[in-house]
Amino acid sequence: RKWRCETDMEGSALTSKGRTYNTFHSESHEHMLKSESHPHGHSHGHSHEHKRSRSDGNDSEYSMLAHDLVEEVDIPESEKGEKAPWIDFRVLWAFTGPGWLMSTAYLDPGNLEADLQQGAYSGYQLLWVLLGSTLIGWMVQVMAATLGVVTGRDLATNCRIALSRPVSLTLWVMIEIAIVGSDIQEVLGSAIALKILFGLPLWIGTLITGVDTFTFLLFHHWGIRKLEAVFCTLILTMCFAFFVNWGKSGTDEGAFFLGTFVPTLSDYVVMQAVGILGAVIMPHNIYLHSALVLSRKIDRTKPEKIREAIKYNAIESGMALLVSFFINAAVVVTFSRFFFVEECANQHGVNYACVDSRTLGYPEKSFMDGVSPPSCVSRHHGHGRCAEIGLITAGYALKRSLGSAAMYIWAIGLLASGQASTMTGTLAGQFVMQGFLELKVDQWVRVLLIRSIALVPAVLVAVFSSVDPTMSDTLNEWINVLQSVQLPFALIPILMITNCIPLMGEFVIDGTVKIIGWIVSLLIFAINAYLIIPSLWMYNTSVTESYWMYVTVTVCAGYLLFIIYLIYDGLKLIGSKANSKLRAKLNKIDNCCCSRERSAAGI
DSSP, X not given: OEEEEOOOTTSSEXXXXXXXXXXXXXXXXXXXXXXXXXXXXXXXXXXXXXXXXXXXXXXSSOOHIIIIIOOOBOOOOOOOSTTOOXXXXXXXXXXXXXXXXXXXXXXXXXXXXXXXXXXXXXXXXXXXXXXXXXXXXXXXXXXXXXXXXXXXXXXXXXXXXXXXXXXXXXXXXXXXXHHHHHHHHHHHHHHHHHHHHHOOOHHHHHHHHHHHTTHHXXXXXXXXXXXXXXXXXXXXXXXXXXXXXXXXXXXXXXXHHHHHHSOOOOGGGHHHHHHHHHHHOOHHHHHXXXXXXXXXXXXXXXXXXXXXXXXXXXXXXHHHHHHHHHHHHXXXXXXXXXXXXXXXXXXXXXXXXXXXXXXXXXXXXXXOSSOOOHHHHHHTTTOEEEEOXXXXXXXXXXXXXXXXXXXXXXXXXXXXXXXXXXXXXXXXXHHHHHHHHOOOOOHHHHHHHHHHHHHHHHHHHHHHHTTOTXXXXXHHHHHHHHHHHHTHHHHHHHHHHTTOHXXXXXXXXOHHHXXXXXXXXXXXXXXXXXXXXXXXXXXXXXXXXXXXXXXXXHHHHHHHHHHHHXXXXXXXXXXXXXXXXXXXXXXXXXXXXXXXXXXXXXX
16 A cells, blocks of 8 residues: 655645635645555656545644544535535535534533523513524634634644744633633533532532543544534433423513514613623634534535535534524523513612522522512512522522422533533643644543643632532623633634635635624624723722732733734735745645655555
8 A cells, every 4th residue: 555645835725717725634634645556656646536544643743633533424425416405414414513512512501501690680682692692603603614624624723823823822821711711610510410410519519520521531432423422412401401491481472582683782781791792602612613523524625525515514503503592592581481570680780580588598698688679579479589590599499480390400401511511621622732732642631631620610619609609600600701701812813814815715704704703803802891891990999009900900901912913913814925924834734744644654
């Protein structure tokens, strides 16, 4: 057997019918590796047919797919001719998986807490924000999938190649912070579910959740299709749990459609609205999706195959996120039905739900001081009181209003959410670390490292929550803010790199998508300012004479300066000089990878 690596020594692209499309598939085993027999032991020029290598992952710069995802999925030939359907369901089935796995990040415990608080504090009126956030998320996820499909590399690897080293390393740190923050929410969410189901203390639940993530390695090594099947099973579990409670609680259909399609925003729910975007779109999920799509075999020398992959990934992601929207909406409606009273939600700038004061297990500290409005008191037959609500108290509130079965069903859905999203976070951590740092570390070591970083603060919060049950809810709210603050570190790179011609060729993003993407980015900047500046103002009266204010202002200034420099670094990718440098860099990477593969094959 003779091994041959095809490279384009003239530049960054092959030309077909006057169009240029990218063929740099290095670092993800897309670098034109071909295995075939030749009687004279020499190559016969360039060929557009290639097969992926099944190397052991030790001789390539980026062996994530062959080593981590274990198997790849063949794509059947779609029907041809005038009568061919626009959607070939055999092809759609082959592409089904990455989008559903990605969508579990839209259903993590942090999202569920944002959902239940959205329902209990604002009723139906912010469903349009949830829908808009999901649509924005779909647009960004399609961009991430397109990047992976076209370049054969995930977003983290493309950042390392295209951006300067200090910028890419800083991006890695920021995304790791987002992953750890999300991981804390997921561990705590699973621990709360285990407490409801089995009566386990929170700290024991966090330890169990931290350890059971290693079962993910078992599914991982079974193959990507089986791993995707596990995630789909967990999504079905969430559908069952949250839809059952939704059905039992009932829906005001008119208010539901009005809240979903007619934007309204009362003064007392502005903070709730701006927090939804950070809760729904996870920055690390954008990096994750760009890697997951690489598990499908695509002939990137044929632009029609690239277009087909982009189309079916967009359809599959849209289907998955549509389901995630209705799961989130189910939680919103359930908690709106029993716990939303406008007078409680608008108590001197503080949002409260209306909870039955006879609810067993509900901490007294969660209830509002003073007399609750008559509308709340009468809501629960003379026992209603304004109170804070979150993941740790939601189950008890449901038990009082819907019965014990509703509490346990809620816990089952919460456990499925925690398990699915914690595995998603672990996957994202592996791809981000591999892509940014090129670390060739055993998988179990990476899982142990990522899990340990998140487990320590989660256990500490669990221990302190035994004294103050509201602490975990407060932490979840702040982590949702953190996700919003970190979101530009995924949005800006994906916008910059998908607009880079040497990387994307003719598949650079459409001008309309580009404009919408930058508008969304500016909106997120404004939201972050709205979230952070009032906090600084709040501290102004109490810590003016301490160093805390100066530290906070310095961190915020550094955050803003880095975003400006990130945009500047990305803008350098535009222009003929920058294009020629990047093409030369990509050619060097391709040649290096091919030499290593040829050496490994004994040539």
